[in-house]
Amino acid sequence: MPNPSPALEVEALVKDFGPVSALDGKMVRVLDGVHLRAYPGQVTALLGANGAGKTTTLECAQGLQRPNSGTVRLLGENPFNAGAALRSRVGVMLQEGGLPPSARPLALLNHVAAMYGAPRPVAELADRLGINSYATTGIRRLSGGQKQRLALACALIGNPEVLFLDEPSAGLDPQSRTIVFELIRELRAEGLAIILTTHLLDDAQKLADYVYILDTGRTVTHGTVAYLTADDAGDTYRDLRFQAAPGLGLPGDTFPALTFRETDPGRYSVAGCFTPADLAGLARWWEDAGVLPLSITMQPRSLEDVFLDISGREIR
Numbered sequence: 001m002p003n004p005s006p007a008l009e010v011e012a013l014v015k016d017f018g019p020v021s022a023l024d025g026k027m028v029r030v031l032d033g034v035h036l037r038a039y040p041g042q043v044t045a046l047l048g049a050n051g052a053g054k055t056t057t058l059e060c061a062q063g064l065q066r067p068n069s070g071t072v073r074l075l076g077e078n079p080f081n082a083g084a085a086l087r088s089r090v091g092v093m094l095q096e097g098g099l100p101p102s103a104r105p106l107a108l109l110n111h112v113a114a115m116y117g118a119p120r121p122v123a124e125l126a127d128r129l130g131i132n133s134y135a136t137t138g139i140r141r142l143s144g145g146q147k148q149r150l151a152l153a154c155a156l157i158g159n160p161e162v163l164f165l166d167e168p169s170a171g172l173d174p175q176s177r178t179i180v181f182e183l184i185r186e187l188r189a190e191g192l193a194i195i196l197t198t199h200l201l202d203d204a205q206k207l208a209d210y211v212y213i214l215d216t217g218r219t220v221t222h223g224t225v226a227y228l229t230a231d232d233a234g235d236t237y238r239d240l241r242f243q244a245a246p247g248l249g250l251p252g253d254t255f256p257a258l259t260f261r262e263t264d265p266g267r268y269s270v271a272g273c274f275t276p277a278d279l280a281g282l283a284r285w286w287e288d289a290g291v292l293p294l295s296i297t298m299q300p301r302s303l304e305d306v307f308l309d310i311s312g313r314e315i316r
Ligand SMILES: Nc1ncnc2c1ncn2[C@@H]1O[C@H](COP(=O)(O)OP(=O)(O)OP(=O)(O)O)[C@@H](O)[C@H]1O
Pocket: 017, 018, 028, 030, 048, 049, 050, 051, 052, 053, 054, 055, 056, 057
């Protein structure tokens, strides 16, 4: 760890909402023992299916919601009771952006910068995030990706030590995503503690130093990407994908250690702990079935595999 003292420490967090009329006026427990730690100079990612409790956890961590029990220490303080001094050290980019629709981007950035003692230079940040090209367009007319970049600039302008990003790449085109990722990596190198939620496991795999996976309001596993994707069986886990005609009869019994799936019509996944003999066996199966795949790829276990193993493949 680059710094032994966490910027954010969450222990045994419990949060109930309600009463909910659809549940006969009962309360509903949406967080039930979440714990996490985020350190300066690291990107910490919070992953979980829809409704797993990521946003609620971030809201409690920022002091926007009061937990029923458990503790939150943000830069050493309880954020729910903290004042402006703590808030000025924390940058927040919310999922909905929270931007005033009638304001204009550059004017808003200048306005937000004026609220801080030592803001980042507005022109530089606007340039970096490509905001200049829409600096004077009313916010209500902006595209989702333009709003997203402006929201990120607003979160950063005060030079925070901790940065919360709820779904930072939602709505971004590939160019904007690359720019935002580069910026996040630079901020990490500057020593910021960055805590983000994402549905995009590829994003987490690329950006995160440490990952927490939430499921139905609990922290179910955590670790570095390398730790979570390593497999105990000598790192022989592979996900082999190939494309061929739809509806092939799959040879499950011949390969007891491997799981065959047709993920989409004509797209197949063969996953499990492979031996070289399995590969030769697959080639024989293709030969016997007269199959010449259109493409073949083979990868180690991805964060997505780990996530689906934990959260299940069905929609919640
Ligand atoms: N004010 C509220 N009243 C009742 N239930 C709520 C309230 N806010 C959130 N919930 C419920 O709490 C659960 C967790 O919601 P939360 O937004 O934290 O999940 P999430 O992991 O961020 O989901 P998503 O990936 O969809 O953004 C959901 O089932 C949601 O419906």
